[in-house]
Amino acid sequence: MSRNSAIPLLIYSAFLIPNPASAAAQDFSDMSLKELMAMDVFTSASLVPTQASKAPGTVYNFNRDDFRRFGVRRLDDLLQFVPGLQLNQYRKRHRSIWTRGVLNRYNDKMVLMVDGVRKRHLYYNDFSLGDNLPLDYIDSVEIILGPASSLYGANAFAGIISVTTREFSDTEYLEAGVEVGNHQRRKGGVLYNSNNLQIFASQLQQDAPFSADRKTFIGEDSLQPLDEDYTNIHIKAQPFAGLTLQLDYNRSETPFLFIPNSQNAFIDSDNLSLSAHYEMGSLDEGQLQSTFYYQQDNAREYEQERQTQTLGYEEYQNATMAGASLTLLQQFEPHTLAGGISWQYEKAERTDYARRFHYSSYFLALPENNNLLSEPGITNNDGALFIQDIWTIHPNLSLTAGVRYDYFERFGGYVNHREALVYSDNQHTWKFQYGTAIRTPGFREYLKVLEHTNFKPPALNAERITQTELGYLYQWDQASLNINLFKSHIDDFIQEEPTPDTFDEYFINSSSVYRMQGVEWLLNLRPSHKLNTRLGLSYLETDIDDGSLPYLASWSGSLQADYQLTPNHLIGASMIYSSSRSDTNGFADNAQSFTTVNLFGSGRLTHQLDYSLGIDNLFNKHIMDPAADFGGHYNTERSERELWIRLQWNHDLL
Secondary structure (H helix, E strand, O other): OOOEOOOOOOEEOEOOEOOOOOOOOOOOOOOOHHHHHHHOEEOOOOOOOEEHHHOOOEEEEEEHHHHHHHOOOOHHHHHOOOOOEEEEEOOOOOEEEEEOOEOOOOOOOOEEEEOOEEEOEOOOOEOOOOOOOOHHHEEEEEEEEOOOHHHHOOOOOOEEEEEEEOOOOOOOEEEEEEEEEOOOEEEEEEEEEOOOEEEEEEEEEEEOOOOOOOEOOOOOEOOOOOEEEEEEEEEEEEEEOOEEEEEEEEEEEEEOOOOOOOEEEEEEEEEEEEEEEEEEEEOOOEEEEEEEEEEEEEEEEEEEEOOOOOEEEEEEOEEEEEEEEEEEEEEEOOEEEEEEEEEEEEEEEEOEEEEEEEOOOEEEEEEEEEEOEOOOOOEEEEEEEEEEEEEEEEOOEEEEEEEEEEEEOOOEEEEEEEEEEEEEOOOEEEEEEEEEEEEOOOHHHHHEOOOOOOOOOOOOOOEEEEEEEEEEEEEOOOEEEEEEEEEEEEEOOEEEEEOOOOOOEEEEEOOOOEEEEEEEEEEEEOOOOOEEEEEEEEEEEEEEOOEOOOOOOOEEEEEEEEEEEEOOEEEEEEEEEEOOEOOOOOOOOOEOOEEEEEEEEEEEOOOOEEEEEEEEOOOOOOOEEOOOOOOOOOOEEOOOOEEEEEEEEEEEOO
């Protein structure tokens, strides 16, 4: 295994607030907060560019200036500033996103899209965020909270995360960045951009930022190596107007943390994504958008016995996904119509495993060879069609209504819908939305091979959620207050259970109804042209038929402030808070309440040289998250204090 260092990127984010300090072609410092918010455009909520304050449902938008002003270096760190999201460290070095009380062991209840193309690991039915998706080449991030299957189909269960990469540039330029930090973090990256070609590459080596006295999931001391390595390549080209071709490749080598100390475990993965997007026409005349994509996703998990370094276990999770979509947009005043069809193909390529060692019985007399899936090489073809209408009833009042039908080769057909009403005047915005969504089981859930048991698990159905939400936004010239209330329930929740003989685990639809309700507040305040502050807070109540849900915090929030010291230098601080979280684990290290503090700064040293630096988890708070395995396992810990500094050189080539 090699080591890793990721990018520190400049980040500040204020909900719906563009950064007034770093616009390239225009100085926004004299504009009011209300004027800045009116410029913010959100696309993912309705497929049509809309002011974020008028977009249906609960939406958040962050751009590159926000990255700098929040002092964040990773996409998952940015999400901590979204009220209603709780992020928890998992053993495989990714962070699970729990949205409005919707639990998941992996990130399988939201959809991640990059430039309109869904990113998903087929075996676990999930995605990961962090150093494998550098902020260096990301232009903006849009987040929808709540069911979104009426537009995006399966897994848009609790919302979507839509990432847009950097735009092509009229001026040909080159960027090169270097970042270093503690935990042996070393990162380098380079970006070339022009009017029809963009190339980005980065390499990161570091140690995972965890203490030496961390515990395994069964409560023992763990001494596993922590070195990590991330490689990213991004190429985007526009051969002619309307057509964009894209290649994305990322590779990572990371430790599988918190496992028994009798072995070391690692995960090597690489993903190749190819896509083509063509767009022609306009809303008034009719706009056509078509996307084609192909993805090859490979992963190898392996374990080495600690004393002999002998390979004790390995498995492969290789899969292919491809798809195409066609979308038509047309504006007929007072209606804006959208409709489309899509197709997705998925195939399990290699999913075998070999076990020679087990932590409870050590080396086996005979190796065990088998497949992870009960149907190796499975293929699926899934299709969908949707229609949506945005009806401008009055200049201040609009109704968005949409319906989508998905047919899954393995699970049959599902219909999802959404209705949203938005009223907005000069200062007030009211939003009401009602919608449904589904999440279909992944390979591991409905095709998992059960070891050492004859138990036959029941067939699985898709999870279903229904949610009602009410939002209110009040805008002053230098402040805004956003309040969102929601209430939802989940049927057929998929949960992991031990087999009756306790030899293995399987997945089953719960007969209980899961209920969540809560409220989210977001206050943006700009006391002066130099100072911006942002306070987010959320309260959550959950229960099922036989009691309350564990693992979730009732209260969570964030506080962020940045100050423009001079036209070229900015300083800031942020704080993340979570109340205590109960769990069902058999070990005493509970997930107590915590508050973390981050400090950061950024600026320009010369015309071509920028810097950013920071301290994450300033007071080195030791934080334990509920074990994402849900029961019986030791809790997992979050990152220790991280110190970092980044230099970026910028050069126009013409």
